[in-house]
Amino acid sequence: MPAAPRPGQPIDASVSGVLEQSARVLEAARVPNARVDAELLVGHVLGLSRGGVQAKALTGGELSGEDLLAVSEAVERRAAREPLQHITGRAAFRSLELAVGPGVFVPRPETEFVAQFAIDALRAVPSAEPIGVDLGTGSGAIALAMATEVPHARVYGVEVSPRAFVWTRQNFRDTGAANARAVFIDLADALPELDGTVDVVISNPPYIPADAIPRDPEVRLFDPEIALYGGEDGLDVVRQVSTTALRLLHRGGTLVIEHGELQAAPIAALLAQHGWTAVAHHRDLLGRDRATTALR
DSSP states (O other), X not given: OOOOOOTTOOOOOBHHHHHHHHHHHHHHTTOTTHHHHHHHHHHHHHTOOHHHHHHHHHXXXXXXXXXXXXXXXXXXXXXXXXXXXXXXXXXXXXXXXXXXXTTSOOOOHHHHHHHHHHHHHHHTSOSSSOEEEEESOTTTHHXXXXXXXXXXXXXXXXXOOHHXXXXXXXXXXXXXXXXXXXXXXXXXXXXXXXXXXXXXXXXXXXXXXXXXXOSSHIIIIISOGGGTBOSTTSOHHHHHHHHHHHHXXXXXXXXXXXXXXXXHHHXXXXXXXXXXXXXXXXXXXXXXXXXXXXXX
C-alpha cells in the first residue's frame, strides 16, 4: 500500500488519506482507474458501496488498525495486477452480483452488451417457455442474466472446466433462479435431449489465437487458459459452438457468439459454410465488432 511513514510521523488513518495513498500506489503500478479501484477496495474492507466510501471520506471517517491492514493487503494484491474481482470475490454483471475467483473467467462489461441479443431473442419467442442455452457458461453470468431477465424461459448453462464449475454451481445456487440449470459437460456433447427444440444458443467462447498473448496482466496471469485460447486461429471452439448449436436449435432459432474485433469476417465465412442464415455483426459501444448473430 502506501510507503511506510517516517519514524515519529503519525499514520494517516482517515478514509480520505487512505484513499489518496492507495490510489498513488495503484497509479505507480499502472493499474487502470486507480482511484476507482482504491475506493472499491476500501469499500470492500469496510462493507460500504463506492458512494458510501466517498461519503466517509468527506465526513472525516477513519479506519481501525485492523481495517488499515486489510486495505494495505488488498492494495498490494491489486498493485501486483491481481484482478479486483478476485480480491473482492464479486463481479457485477447486468443486474447480478456473481461470485468469482481463481479458475473462472471474470465477466466483462462488453459481454453485458452481447447477452442483450440473447435476452431479446428469448423474449421474442412466441412460447410460454422458450429455451435458452449458454455454451461455456463459466461463472454463469450470461445464463443467469437470461434466466432472471426472461423468467418464463428455461435456461441451461453448460461448463466443462471443473475449476470454473465450482463457481457456476455457487452462482446458480445463490441467484436462486428456479428456471436455470447448470450442466457439467463438454459443449460438444451438451444436452442431446434438447436437440431441435432450443430457441436461443449463446456463447462467449475462448477466441484468442494461441500465439496472441493478452496485453493486460490481469488477463494473461489470472484468467484460466481454457477460457482464453481458441487454437491456432482462435476459432476452434467457435466451430464446435456452431456445430452444437445446429444440433440444438430448431429451424429459425437464434445463435449469438461473442468474439474479438478482427474475427467478424472469418466467423461469417465459417457460419455460412455451416449453413447458417441471416448472419449479422454487431459493434459494441466503442465501435468494435463484438458479436455475431445468425439464424438456424
